[in-house]
Amino acid sequence: MTAITDVPAGVDDRLARRNALVLAVAQALAGGNTAVVFGTAGLVGTMLAPDQAYATVPVSTFVLGLWTGTLPVGAIAKHYGRLVAFEIGTLLGLFAGLLCGTAVITASFPLFCAGTFCGGLYAAAHQSYRFAAADTASDAFKPKAVSWVLAGGVMAGVFGPQLIIATKDVLPQYVFAASYLAQSVVAVVAALVLLLVRFPDPHGGAARVGGPAPRPLVVIFRQPRLVTAVICGLASYAAMNLMMTAAPVAMIACNHSVTDAALGLQWHVMAMYAPSFFTGGLIARFGCGRVIAAGLALTAAAGAVGWAGTSLAHFWLALILLGVGWNFAFVGATALVTACHTPAERNKVQAVNDFFVFGAMAIGSFASGHMLARHGWPLVTEVVLGAVVTTAALLAWIVLAGRLRAAPQA
Template sequence: MTISDLPPSALDAAVRRNAFVLTAATAFGGSMMPIAVAFGGLAGIYLLGADKSLATVPITALTVGSALSTIPAATLMARLGRRRGLVLGAMPAIMGGLLAAYAIIAGQFWLLAFACLFIGASAAFNQQYRFAAVDAGDEKARTRALALVMGGGVLSAVLGPQAAIFTRDLFSPIPFAGAYVAIALFALLAALTVSRFRDLVTPHPRGSSHDRGRPLAEIARQPRFIAAVLCGVASYAMMTLVMTAAPIAMIGCGLSQSDAALGIQWHVMAMFAPSFFTGRLITRFGKDRIVIAGLGLLSACAVVSLLGLTVWHFWGALVLLGLGWNFGFIGATAMLTETYRPEEKGRIQGLNDFLVFAVSACASLLAGLLIGGPGWGFINGIVFPVSALALGALALAAVTRRTFPTPAP
């Protein structure tokens, strides 16, 4: 059954049901990354010793795996449907989590990094949850569904770090391996949950004659598209840069592994908790203002980080970082939906996520190189010019918007 076959009341009910299914799946699937991020760099230090320059390679591998999988994820779901695609997308993390645990037990750093590629691949499929939430319904319903699904990350903010703390010594005296077993378990739970999703649009198999819409270059030339992508990339990349470096910086300042894990927990909670009302804020104040607020919060995070090195400075900065990511990234995602037509969504969503994760992969690798060189202060200083660049693109898009009309949804 397609959207056109459903009466409006049934469509609204189906959209709401899907949003709740995706919210639960986000809680499980979203729990993988806080674990991998909290302990990825620390596991790298454990396996490498004193050399911190390569310690964040496992975290970089997560983002590289995501970047390489974004377009395949979007293409797979366009051909098989959301439900099948999302279920299959959880499989790499199951394998990757188990392989990562074995790599730590065996003392194989590069095998750990290789395993993280698979975990990152599943994270790319998890990013499609937010797009699956906006497949159907009017703009108000889609905005609220998007916010609800992103709000599922609040649960992952609790589940992920707490699971990391309780499972990190599962294979004592070898640390961290148990946490990666927890990642595999969360991936399995996400697959079982998302199998209850109901496809509301018909997939397009290879060779079908459906309209593919405008050429990609034409869509990408829209100032609104450029602004949406740049704001999304800036929000995600700066969040990745600071978040990746934070646990290593905290340990370097004499804080404990539990402090680092709890810092990531507060950060992830701040990333997703506002999602319950971000949709309403977007409806009331507009997408652009919410994105501007997000970029401002990212800059506030950098300011707090530069003011001190106590646990409260780290935790406060990580909370602001999460809030900034929420407003900036969700606002940019909502902006992106204005720039494509239904038949173009698979290509545009895949391209957007590829750019987001490719730049974020560079940011996570850069974090490892910089934390052992110029240091924590320099890393936070990068946030200011990047935020200014995104704001400039947003301002330019606002000025030229009447010249480049938004395509009809």
Template sequence: MTGIARGVAENAARRNALVLATAQAVVGSAGPIAISIGGLAGFWLLAADKSFATLPVTGYNLGVALGAIPAAALMRAIGRRHGFVAGSLITATGALCAALALFQQSFWLFALALVMVGTGGSFTQQYRFAAADGAPRTYQPRAIAIVLAGGIFAAVIGPQAVRFTDGLFFPVEFAGAFFALAVLGLIGAAVLSFLRVPPVSSENHVDDAIPPRPLAAIVRQPRFLVGLLCGVGTYATMSFVMTGAPLAMVGCGLSRDVSVLGIQWHVLAMFGPSFFTGRLIARFGKTRIVATGMLLLAASAAVSLAGLAIWNFWLGLVLLGLGWNFGFIGATAMVAETYRPSERNKTQGLHDMVLFGCVAAASLLSGRIYVAAGWETMNFVVFPVVATCLAALALQAIRGRRVAAEG
């Protein structure tokens, strides 16, 4: 690829990433809203067994997991732009259903509504892959990071929507936040109508004449498996701790407002570093950045175990968010280099189905373990997960050096 052609491709990819980042800011607020109040709303709706309070958050994550492959298939059939618009409308519809469930005080309808919101979220999760489409390979980590940087605004918009609509429909709790989310979904659909996915650059499709490989052949690659393991380990651990954090804060006597602000700081930490994570990956490599993310997750657990003051919760959540950013963006970039453009839809769909299936299970276990064993036990779980991922990264690095030496 010539310098001029590379510049054109980067400009197109940058514009594309900015559109997706804007959509991430508004539609992506569904995640902070669902996570910050989903468990609290479940606690409010349940009269008996409170250990299922986080089930609505699980429903959200389950929707993301179940929608991953259908979302990829739909976008393969109708294109990224129309698929993403459809996903935003699904989010808006699910939010309206959630508000209705709260008015009817129906726990199960509320949980099902969050499944629908999560299904819309499965489209949002593929913004990062769409940002890499057509971008020169060296620009892909930065394009992914730009999109995730939109989450900084989602981190503010989501929790603030919860705070400003609090008590709006008293005595019905939390309904105002979901009406606000429905509006945000419609705004996101309008933004995404400007999306123009650039053609895949020649740098990235030099092997297009080669027939796509079977999915099993792609999945068997050690690089793919390590990337998937670290992505799952990072995201599931983050979801496990984050989902239980609001319950733990309120359970320790802190206010609901403190818990919502804690999640806001957490989500800001998740997406704030995205402005420079791509550059860090380019300079230090994906493996080192993912390993740094894992160490930050361990530091988060250590801070949370040190006490139950506000600063323990908030600093622990900030470190948890930073660890997620480094670990997840690095792992996503690792996976993105293991498949060809012709293989991207099926690979991305499978990747997100496995990833968010594990995240859904983690969020369900969060409430169960919090009620049964407490906040400290939840944080102790982080350490074996981190150790497993670090061991996989070390083995992959050793294998890479050995292959390079033999070559």
């Protein structure tokens, strides 16, 4: 396999550190908007839906927006630069808050679903912040840049719920309306923060420094390690979302309290993002393959613990293991993707990667309720175990074949 040796002319780890920190702040703000949707959309859906069977549709439309937005975000970034793509995302975040707030006030369920769909499109944009942090980074610093941005999720996990608590009763007759209007303000703040990032020239890279022209996607995706990176990211996100979505419902069905379920999810979210402070360092020391393998092993352990029992300790431990496992596998897979394309190819490759990853997330989100209702919690954990074992086997094959070696430094 031909090594990729061309790098952007402006590679600068000092700039990459600055960009990663700014993007981490933007990630915290944007992730807070996502937390508002996940924290309230189900409840608002219950109040607005014409039939209670449709109460979770607003959450599903958010996930659908996240999935369908990935390819357009990549296309806009390719032709006009990341800043344009990200600022369009924040504009959609502004619309999302305004539409949802108006929907609550006017009691319009379709308008509320349109608002959460816009929120999903915003999420598609901010999910690619992790790739943008690596644009100006050296190969050695890329994993740390990615993990620093994801560490912004820790603050999002705190900021989002606090925003809901502080604003939900500002308009007493319209519960949560003010939360969505505040979400619009937060999107505007995020747009201002993004102006501090120095993005590289979208038309720079290989063509500008005399390197090879961008390859067709079919050629790029013939790389076994890129296919492995996509599958590992896909499997880790799908397994995490499937189990996380089903866990609160399963906990209540097993006679645990709503408070117990909420605390379990809080610990899960912290476990998802807190390891980002050191995951990049682990990748730099041990390599993407080993960190991904550790993440898959922890995810398998989460499935095994969940399958073993339904006590509160089983649920909480499974959710914590699930969060840490997702972090290791997802950050490792993201870092590996960045090593498999040239600068001129990055936008289209990253967009396709996210299309598959968040498509799997959407399928997991839609499937979890049906799976839990028809077959129970044990099947959810068994599916997670099966997906992780299959993915781990593929990763082992790639490692044993010697195809996961890092690209040489330029």
